[in-house]
Every structure is written in C-alpha cells, then in structure tokens.
Amino acid sequence: MEMKKIRMGIVGAGTWGETHASIYAEHLFAEPAAICDMNREKAEKIAEKYGIPKVYSDYHDLAKDGEIDAVAIVTPDFAHADAACAMAYAKKHILIEKPLATTKEDIAAICEAVAKSGVRCMVDLHNRWSPPFNLAKQKIASGKLGKPYTAYIRLNDIKWVATDMLSWAAKSSILWFLGSHSLDSLRWLLDSEAKRVYSVKREGILKAKGVDTPDTFLTTIEFENGAVAQMENGWVTPNGNRNINDFKCSVMCTEGMINLDLSSHNLMEEVTEDGSCVPDILVSNMVFGHCGGFSYESIRDFVDRLADGKEFRVSLEDARKTALAILAIQESAKTGQPVEVEY
Ligand SMILES: NC(=O)c1ccc[n+]([C@@H]2O[C@H](COP(=O)([O-])OP(=O)(O)OC[C@H]3O[C@@H](n4cnc5c(N)ncnc54)[C@H](O)[C@@H]3O)[C@@H](O)[C@H]2O)c1
Structure with missing residues (x-):
C-alpha cells in the first residue's frame, strides 16, 4: 500500500541529530527530507550517509521550505527556542529534544508559538x-x-x-x-x-x-x-x-x-x-541493522502519532x-x- 510519507526536517546535525536521521530513514511513514546545521559540513555528511536530499545552514531557510511537514529540533539544550518557534510559525509540526528550553522566556515563547500556530508538538522525554x-x-x-x-x-x-x-x-x-x-x-x-x-x-x-x-x-x-x-x-x-x-x-x-x-x-x-x-x-541497539531501544522508540512514536493523529505520549x-x-x-x-x- 502506497501512503504519503511525512517529510521530516532536522535542525542540528550532531550526535543526536544523526539518531533522528537514522529513524526517519527507516520509518515506513517518514523520510528525512532536509537537514540543517550552522556547520554545513556536518549536515552534508549526515545527508550523504542517510540519503537526505536537502541541506541548509540557516534554519530560517528550512522553515521556508514548503515541502517539509515536520521538524526535529536537535540543537544544544540552550538553543531550542528560536528554531522551534520559527518552525511552528511556518506551520510545521515539531519534535523538540529535551529539555524543552532553559529559560522562562524561551519556554513561554515556544508555548505561545505552538498555541498560536496550531501545530502539534512533542518533546523527547524518552524515559x-x-x-x-x-x-x-x-x-x-x-x-x-x-x-x-x-x-x-x-x-x-x-x-x-x-x-x-x-x-x-x-x-x-x-x-x-x-x-x-x-x-x-x-x-x-x-x-x-x-x-x-x-x-x-x-x-x-x-x-x-x-x-x-x-x-x-x-x-x-x-x-x-x-x-x-x-x-x-x-x-x-x-x-x-x-x-x-x-x-x-x-x-x-x-x-x-x-x-x-x-x-x-x-x-x-x-x-x-x-x-x-x-x-x-x-x-539503544541495532537489531539486524534496525534501530532498537527506547531512545529510538520515542522518536518513532512521534512519527506514528503524527500519522494516526493520536495524542502524543509526552505533551508540551x-x-x-x-x-x-x-x-x-x-x-x-x-x-x-x-x-x-x-x-
Ligand atoms: N533524547 C536523548 O536521549 C538525547 C541524547 C543526546 C542528546 N540529546 C539532546 O539533543 C540535543 C543535541 O545534542 P547533541 O549531543 O546532538 O549535540 P551536538 O553538539 O552533537 O550537536 C548539536 C548540533 O547543533 C548545531 N547547531 C547549534 N545551533 C544551531 C542553529 N542555531 N542552527 C543550526 N544548527 C545549530 C551544532 O553545530 C551541532 O552540530 C540536546 O538538546 C541534547 O540534550 C537528547
């Protein structure tokens, strides 16, 4: 059965950004469609490894990309809010790595952006x-x-x-x-x-x-x-x-x-x-080349629940x-x- 895949963008091509890429690459309902890092070379490397067609070095350009449905924010702990808000206002659903944000202002800004734009948001508290x-x-x-x-x-x-x-x-x-x-x-x-x-x-x-x-x-x-x-x-x-x-x-x-x-x-x-x-x-572990373990399950569940419309298991x-x-x-x-x- 052919079904339209959720086109995922990733902001942050570090250790955990690669984990996100590996899950979207093997998910039946998703594909890693774009990756962004201020260090373009890091994004290019992951793009090549997982066959990601688009590379950006500025997340504003990813936000403007009309072909992207949802975006994972995988930047350092203190750098989640700006990218998350830009994606929400661009009407993209978001999966934000933990912690949500590290200041009162950033926490409020993300909540406001999600509420105003009506997108769906999960935070990866995977335990x-x-x-x-x-x-x-x-x-x-x-x-x-x-x-x-x-x-x-x-x-x-x-x-x-x-x-x-x-x-x-x-x-x-x-x-x-x-x-x-x-x-x-x-x-x-x-x-x-x-x-x-x-x-x-x-x-x-x-x-x-x-x-x-x-x-x-x-x-x-x-x-x-x-x-x-x-x-x-x-x-x-x-x-x-x-x-x-x-x-x-x-x-x-x-x-x-x-x-x-x-x-x-x-x-x-x-x-x-x-x-x-x-x-x-x-x-986390690899079983016959597939991602196993609960640190992968939470990311996979974001895609599943985006696809079937059910409530996320960790709310904003x-x-x-x-x-x-x-x-x-x-x-x-x-x-x-x-x-x-x-x-
Ligand atoms: N759920 C988990 O188990 C788990 C595990 C590890 C890390 N994390 C979380 O994931 C996030 C990233 O951690 P990491 O270990 O991958 O860090 P990392 O330093 O390996 O990667 C972060 C990447 O973000 C890029 N970046 C920073 N600001 C940017 C911006 N404004 N635009 C584009 N790219 C930007 C950096 O260049 C870097 O490549 C953190 O919030 C961390 O807490 C979660």
Missing part, C-alpha cells in the same frame, strides 16, 4: 518508553501498591559526557541534560506536579578540567499530592563506570514498592584484555512543567533556599 519504567508506571497506576509516598531517583553520567562528548556542557548543566529525564519520570510515576524543591549543588571537579558547570545536584522535591522524592543528578561518575549512565529508581507506595536498577543489569557483558563493558541494550505541557521545575531547582541550588515552583 516513558523504557520498558522497566513503563511497567513501573502500569503497576503504580493500577493502585495495587497503594498510593505513591516517597521516591528516589539517581541519573548520573560519566565525566566524559561533560568533558569530551558535549562541546557546550558549560552552557548547560546535568540538571538540564539528565535532570529533565529524571524529573519527568518522577512526575509521571507519582502522577503529580513538583510543588516545592530544595537543592544543594557541588562544583569543582569539572571546573578543574576546564568545564565551567556544576558537578552534581542533590534535590528534595515535594509533590502536590504529598509524595516526596529525592533526585540525584551528577556529571562526575568515574569514566571507568561500565555504563555511561548510573541509573537507579525506587518508588515506595503505601502498600508496596518498586525498585529499578537500570544500569547494572548485566544483560550483556563484553570482556577484553583491557577491561569490560555492559552495553546499554535497553537504551509535560515538558513545560518539567522545565519550570528544573528552573526552580536551579534557583534553589543557587540561593540555598527551598523554592516554590511557579507554573
């Missing part, structure tokens, strides 16, 4: 597609464990992500880069909004390595339904850790508990003379509330005082 988290959500939502009471979540990266992988780590923080995933997961599992936050940060290890961003944030979050959570987000796990992420989560309910150990699963261990590693099979409102709570956490860590989240 909801992680099989263990998804099952935990189902179990908690069933009510058989009672009501969520307390939770602990720890989502840390090895140092290499801040020192070597991201050229812009100093213009973001682990709170934006991973805290947005962990906070969205808490909101989803506890089915409530963060009300009051108290965060303590430490810095110095990454600064000594020339990356001016905090090392770690330890945060207590009180939710509107009375649940309380502790959230740890650090960028200083030793590089010898066998996974990029160090990821744990527990939810204590009034009549039961869920424990998730996401990064010590030993699903597969590879051992050589130099050491060993445990691939992140749940997150989810991403807006997550980003505003992260801003409050940032403020608390700066002032040393608890902060009420303003929605």
Whole structure:
C-alpha cells in the first residue's frame, strides 16, 4: 500500500541529530527530507550517509521550505527556542529534544508559538518508553501498591559526557541534560506536579578540567499530592563506570514498592584484555541493522502519532512543567533556599 510519507526536517546535525536521521530513514511513514546545521559540513555528511536530499545552514531557510511537514529540533539544550518557534510559525509540526528550553522566556515563547500556530508538538522525554519504567508506571497506576509516598531517583553520567562528548556542557548543566529525564519520570510515576524543591549543588571537579558547570545536584522535591522524592543528578561518575549512565529508581507506595536498577543489569557483558563493558541494550541497539531501544522508540512514536493523529505520549505541557521545575531547582541550588515552583 502506497501512503504519503511525512517529510521530516532536522535542525542540528550532531550526535543526536544523526539518531533522528537514522529513524526517519527507516520509518515506513517518514523520510528525512532536509537537514540543517550552522556547520554545513556536518549536515552534508549526515545527508550523504542517510540519503537526505536537502541541506541548509540557516534554519530560517528550512522553515521556508514548503515541502517539509515536520521538524526535529536537535540543537544544544540552550538553543531550542528560536528554531522551534520559527518552525511552528511556518506551520510545521515539531519534535523538540529535551529539555524543552532553559529559560522562562524561551519556554513561554515556544508555548505561545505552538498555541498560536496550531501545530502539534512533542518533546523527547524518552524515559516513558523504557520498558522497566513503563511497567513501573502500569503497576503504580493500577493502585495495587497503594498510593505513591516517597521516591528516589539517581541519573548520573560519566565525566566524559561533560568533558569530551558535549562541546557546550558549560552552557548547560546535568540538571538540564539528565535532570529533565529524571524529573519527568518522577512526575509521571507519582502522577503529580513538583510543588516545592530544595537543592544543594557541588562544583569543582569539572571546573578543574576546564568545564565551567556544576558537578552534581542533590534535590528534595515535594509533590502536590504529598509524595516526596529525592533526585540525584551528577556529571562526575568515574569514566571507568561500565555504563555511561548510573541509573537507579525506587518508588515506595503505601502498600508496596518498586525498585529499578537500570544500569547494572548485566544483560550483556563484553570482556577484553583491557577491561569490560555492559552495553546499554535497553537504551539503544541495532537489531539486524534496525534501530532498537527506547531512545529510538520515542522518536518513532512521534512519527506514528503524527500519522494516526493520536495524542502524543509526552505533551508540551509535560515538558513545560518539567522545565519550570528544573528552573526552580536551579534557583534553589543557587540561593540555598527551598523554592516554590511557579507554573
Ligand atoms: N533524547 C536523548 O536521549 C538525547 C541524547 C543526546 C542528546 N540529546 C539532546 O539533543 C540535543 C543535541 O545534542 P547533541 O549531543 O546532538 O549535540 P551536538 O553538539 O552533537 O550537536 C548539536 C548540533 O547543533 C548545531 N547547531 C547549534 N545551533 C544551531 C542553529 N542555531 N542552527 C543550526 N544548527 C545549530 C551544532 O553545530 C551541532 O552540530 C540536546 O538538546 C541534547 O540534550 C537528547
């Protein structure tokens, strides 16, 4: 059966922009139709690899391209808003990488652009597609464990992500880069909004390595339904850790508990003379050359739901509330005082 494919544009031809290109290239209802990067060579390289016919170096030109239906915004954390707004006002549906944006003004600008233009928008808070988290959500939502009471979540990266992988780590923080995933997961599992936050940060290890961003944030979050959570987000796990992420989560309910150990699963261990590693099979892997893992599933789901018209599984409102709570956490860590989240 022949069906019209959704023509996807991509802004940002870095590590994750390539991930988007690989999904659209193999999706039955989509095709990667244009890619844009201010560094044109990077866009050209990905275009060649995935057979993308159009390359732009200015996202305004991509916005003007009438042949593009939807656009993925895959620029650095602090650089989502301008491109996202331009696409929305050009009537293109948008998938924005997490976090939605990193300032109150940018968050508001994106929400206004989406509301005024009537386009559809999803933000890639992909943890909801992680099989263990998804099952935990189902179990908690069933009510058989009672009501969520307390939770602990720890989502840390090895140092290499801040020192070597991201050229812009100093213009973001682990709170934006991973805290947005962990906070969205808490909101989803506890089915409530963060009300009051108290965060303590430490810095110095990454600064000594020339990356001016905090090392770690330890945060207590009180939710509107009375649940309380502790959230740890650090960028200083030793590089010898066998996974990029160090990821744990527990939810204590009034009549039961869920424990998730996401990064010590030993699903597969590879051992050589130099050491060993445990691939992140749940997150991303290739099966017979096809993208597998929940970090691909969320992007694929954007296309599926654009095609069938169903509601996205992460709404713009989810991403807006997550980003505003992260801003409050940032403020608390700066002032040393608890902060009420303003929605
Ligand atoms: N969902 C996930 O699991 C996941 C994983 C990694 C990264 N991300 C997110 O994806 C985004 C990109 O991360 P990355 O690791 O690919 O970064 P990256 O530095 O590898 O790539 C970003 C690219 O954007 C380009 N760029 C910046 N501003 C631009 C502009 N105004 N117009 C056009 N191009 C521009 C840069 O030249 C660069 O090539 C970030 O928001 C990050 O948090 C999400």
